[in-house]
Amino acid sequence: MWTNQPLVRRIVELALEEDLGTGDLTTDLSIPEGATARAEVVAKEPCVLAGLPVAREVIRQVDPDLVVQDLAADGDPVEPGQAVLRASGRAASLLTAERTLLNFVMRLSGVATATREFAKALEGTQTTLLDTRKTTPGLRVLEKYAVRVGGARNHRMNLAGGVLIKNNHLALWGADLKAAIRRARREAPALTRVEVEVRTMEEVRRAIEAGAEMLLLDHMTVEQVAEVVAYCRWKVTLEVSGDMTPAKAREMALAGVDFVSAGSITHQARWRDFSMTLTPLPQAAADVPTS
Numbered sequence: 001m002w003t004n005q006p007l008v009r010r011i012v013e014l015a016l017e018e019d020l021g022t023g024d025l026t027t028d029l030s031i032p033e034g035a036t037a038r039a040e041v042v043a044k045e046p047c048v049l050a051g052l053p054v055a056r057e058v059i060r061q062v063d064p065d066l067v068v069q070d071l072a073a074d075g076d077p078v079e080p081g082q083a084v085l086r087a088s089g090r091a092a093s094l095l096t097a098e099r100t101l102l103n104f105v106m107r108l109s110g111v112a113t114a115t116r117e118f119a120k121a122l123e124g125t126q127t128t129l130l131d132t133r134k135t136t137p138g139l140r141v142l143e144k145y146a147v148r149v150g151g152a153r154n155h156r157m158n159l160a161g162g163v164l165i166k167n168n169h170l171a172l173w174g175a176d177l178k179a180a181i182r183r184a185r186r187e188a189p190a191l192t193r194v195e196v197e198v199r200t201m202e203e204v205r206r207a208i209e210a211g212a213e214m215l216l217l218d219h220m221t222v223e224q225v226a227e228v229v230a231y232c233r234w235k236v237t238l239e240v241s242g243d244m245t246p247a248k249a250r251e252m253a254l255a256g257v258d259f260v261s262a263g264s265i266t267h268q269a270r271w272r273d274f275s276m277t278l279t280p281l282p283q284a285a286a287d288v289p290t291s
Helices: 006-020 025-030 052-062 091-121 140-150 167-171 177-187 201-209 222-232 246-255 283-287
Strands: 036-043 067-070 083-090 128-130 163-165 194-198 214-218 237-241 259-261 274-281
Touching (some): 006 052, 025 091, 052 083, 052 091, 091 128, 091 140, 091 246, 163 177, 167 177, 177 194, 177 201, 194 201, 222 237, 246 259
Parallel strands (some): 163 194, 237 259
């Protein structure tokens, strides 16, 4: 399971450290020791669910004795009032886990929901939606997971994930596009594609001549993209980006590009609202999942 990654465990650990500080003062002072409860995480608006594995990791780190039951799966569309996860056991542990758990589910469900909107706009085309590195610092592995839940593919996970020569790289070469590409092509691992950001047809031609295998068409109009597609068909793989919306993504897809990338599915995704409700339990009932 991907939540076994040390990085994911550390993200959850840091989030709990941030929220707990030196302890849950309110719970420590107001909840009797030994009190048990059942908690349900409930959607408060329509969305695409994401983050249940992270919620379970939060619960595990707070109290591994809590009994957890999924009531839905990541990627499911959920409606207001729908319970997606149930946990039972020590009431104090449930209260301690509550906010951190909800924050992850709300954030990741927002990313998955925004992604699903784009993915639906591309249905019936041959174009794939990609994310970008415009992610919340420290949360990239989780947000890119939510992107996949929503129906897109990941671009680079980090700077080691591929060669993408952009305008600032070229600025240091004095705009010598061919020299930059040829060096990258010569030094890159044999199975690594070299992608180059281009903004004009002249840059497209020069990039292909220099050996680029993938082009990132940056802030081009649909008409410009169609011209590039006609020129490049079967030569290179084409990705388009820049102020992307679902409607614009579909227009670009119909123009014939291979990929559309959208940073907004992470950096502009609106959190989706979830809550946790607690019900007191007799001591004996805390260890028994209920359907």
